Amino acid sequence: MTKELVQTVSFETHDFEDLEEASAGWDQQYYKMTPGEFSGKIDFAQAGSCQIIRETWNQKMKYCGSGPKNTVGLALPLKQRGTGSWVGSPACLDTVIVQVPDKQGEYVGTDFWDTLILAIPENELESYASLIGNYDGLFEGGHKALKLNPQSAARLRRAGLEFFHLLKTSLPGREQQIVAASKHLTQMFLFELAQSHHIRDDDVRTCNARKLVKKATELVAGETNRTIELLEICAELGVSLRTLHYAFQEVTGMSPATWLRRERLNRVHKMLKRAAPTDILVKQVALDNGFIHAGHFSKQYVKHFGCLPSETLNISAAP
Template sequence: MSSGLTQDRDTPRRRNERISIISTDDPCQHAASLRDWSQDYLQLSKGAFSGEIVEISVGPIQVFKETIYQCVDEKANPRCNSYTVGVPVSVTENGYWQGRHLERDSLITLRPNEELHFRTPRESTILVTVIDCTAFDAFVRDTAGVDVSRLIAPSNAAGLPADVAQSYRVTLGTVLASVAATPEIFEHQASAKSVAETVMSASRNALQAKSPLNESPRTTHAVQRAIVERARSYIVVNRENPPTVAELSSYLKMSRRGLHHAFVNVLGINVATFLRYVRLHGVRKELLRAGPTDSVSSIACKWGFWHMGMFSSYYKSLFGETPSTTMRKVSSATRAESHSHH
């Protein structure tokens, strides 16, 4: 889905300190493109990745629109000591935010310093704002006489009335488009302050309108998500001696059947595929920062792949390109950078 902003699609670019419009074709690089967030993306659906981030930062707020074409499992931490509030623009199929099923009119939230777990639909566009705790606490107290913590604590993906959800989408989208079209807004304190207050006001309204009756259950999904996260950590720590499904079951003290159900329900793939995908992403990250003496085969072996033909087939099936193509991106980027310095 287009952001509605004119830009060059062929090269990712950052416009200035406060405005970013970035197009990506790599899940690992996309994860690193959102300022002030620490993120780890695991691509779950097969094929070439495509994404876009349009982002602004002004005073106590960050607003961004993220579009992703592939099903991705996101593990992320936003800016410290901030509230995260947002709404989907489009949801094509099952998506889960903090273990709750995502609908088009869901209000998505994170409490301060809460880790995000978001399994995106295959096509996903979300509008999100991250607001400094101190600023938002004071704003909501002054304008509504309530504590933000009371509004945001009960749930991570509650339902919104359709008109409120649409109003919130329009406000965040308009702010992004206006600032991108007129960057000098940030040069004037009055307009910059007005932008921040517009976003905080819209976010407060959305939080006040969310319906606890529309909250989707998360008990089973939350337990299964915790199992998936423990498994992921164990696989990454033991990457040079990748565990088998049986070893993973033993480590997690659960049956293979229970493990299988957890992965299929949370990520839509079985345990064996997940084991392979984590290792393939590990290879990809290393290929993207490979030095002149590194080889595809040595990096693949490091992550437990010993049959190069099968490894290449798995890699191309998931990412839509060969390992050597990924590696060439790095050398091309390095060459381009060295030329730019001459």
């Protein structure tokens, strides 16, 4: 078995710019935003291909930069006074900062920040998927500030502190023990983040999902004579197809295509029920609601309502 190397650096400093060179591979700049003497500390470990860092500041600082190439950066405060800001989003004590690969980010901290930071290569995230379950969407798009539930945050803080205790007390020749502990902490971090992400979706996304479903439904209702495609809806609303799908599943329990098609079928049904047979043609009503193929429309209608569209129209004329 090939031994995985462990490299460590630990130091304290009164020069905040020392932080810029402390972590291997990071492209970063720090700005001191409050007066007074700066005091900082770095504990850095490169264990295998992952980095685990503990970084402490006693001043309000601004960080601008990116992590090592092709890595996802994650940061969770161990201690923090007040609320910071990550790319414009509030970052409180239980917030995980997610820095996507190879993109500059900006964090404005509080007047005290003691933080656990992980840098995980993109290609290693795949290997964790089967172990931690689905974290689909967590690392897509731009940077994020994701709120953990308090219990998850507390577990990760304890695990992070235990890792650095092991790092300081481990005897020479125990590199593989440190690498194993690093992998365990990384796996645990991703698992807790994925679990809290789903909880956050339940608490926060539902309201947004309802608004999105409402807007998409209204958009389709406003289109006549054609079927508006899902990608057109996404472009109009400024969301991804995946986001649209998740919103509809959350609110309706159906795919957007199924829900919107049933909305149109119901619209046809109501129009036919309200019309006199001598006033409209079934085919025209179907076309007006985006059903181009008459035969396909008729099958869908029968399956949904249990009768032919012409029967609905004739019923409307019955005394």
